[in-house]
Structures are given as structure tokens and as C-alpha cells.
């Protein structure tokens with residue numbers, strides 16, 4: 001099983017979680033989140049773990065293309081997780097700038113109706129870049145993610 005542990009905030013925890021067998025560590029760069037870390041801390045975490053052991057996922061919410069690019073220059077991330085209102089056009093531009101980094105696109109859903117996601121993916125096809133992975137998260141009115149809620153059932 002592929003397991004991603006999010007919100008890692010220091011090198012020691014990163015090492016421990018990697019040793020316990022996590023496949024990926026989530027590094028949160030979203031400033032309002034209590035799990036947000038600086039680029040410096042992310043660099044320390046990257047240095048503490050072996051690329052052979054874990055994948056490093058950078059979590060961004062409505063960051064600019066330039067911000068994401070700058071972070072990726074400082075920290076050797078393996079995957080990008082976009083959790084905001086990023087458009088299909090944004091994804092296409094990001095993939096052009098950072099072609100080697102697969103994209104996880106998170107969607108916050110209010111009900112078990114995924115038609116809006118299908119429409120988004122069609123737009124992605126039109127723009128030339130589909131997310132490599134989808135993350136379906138529960139909707140919360142006051143958070144872009146991390147509400148620790150279950151998805152609504154049908």
C-alpha cells in the first residue's frame with residue numbers, strides 16, 4: 001500500500017516516519033495552516049531522508065507559479081499537491097515549467113457528485129495537462145484542506 005503522511009514539520013519526525021515505512025511525506029507550504037513549514041525546514045527534512053525510502057510531496061494552495069518554482073529550486077520535491085482553486089490553465093503552465101514533477105490535484109467535494117471534477121478534467125484535456133493523481137477530500141467551509149472530515153456518502 002502507498003501511504004502518504006502529511007504535515008511533517010521536522011527532520012527527526014520525517015526520519016522516524018520514513019523508517020516506519022511511509023511511502024511519501026507531505027510538506028505543507030500553505031502559510032495559514034498550522035502544519036506549514038518554511039523552505040529551510042523543508043530542506044532539512046529532505047536532507048534527513050533518503051530519496052530511495054520516501055517521496056517528498058509539496059503541498060500548495062493558490063500559490064503563484066513563481067512561488068512554486070522558487071520552492072522547487074530550494075527543495076528537491078518529487079510531487080506537487082495542489083489544494084486550492086488552481087485552474088486547468090494553471091496546471092498546464094506549471095507542467096510546462098516543471099515537467100518532471102507529477103501533479104496531485106485535490107478536490108473538496110460537498111456531496112457524492114463528481115460531475116464537476118469530470119468537467120474540470122475535460123478542461124484539462126483542452127489545456128493539455130491532466131493531473132497525474134486526484135485527491136478527493138471532504139469539503140469544509142472554512143479550510144482548503146486538512147479538516148479531518150469524512151466524505152459525504154450516498
Ligand SMILES: O=C(O)c1ccccc1N[C@@H]1O[C@H](COP(=O)(O)O)[C@@H](O)[C@H]1O
Nearest residue numbers: 006026030033083144145146147148149
Ligand atoms: O493540512 C492542512 O492544513 C492543509 C491545508 C490546506 C490544504 C490541505 C491541507 N492538508 C491536506 O489535505 C489532505 C487531506 O487531509 P485531511 O484528511 O482532511 O486531514 C491531506 O493531503 C493533507 O495533507
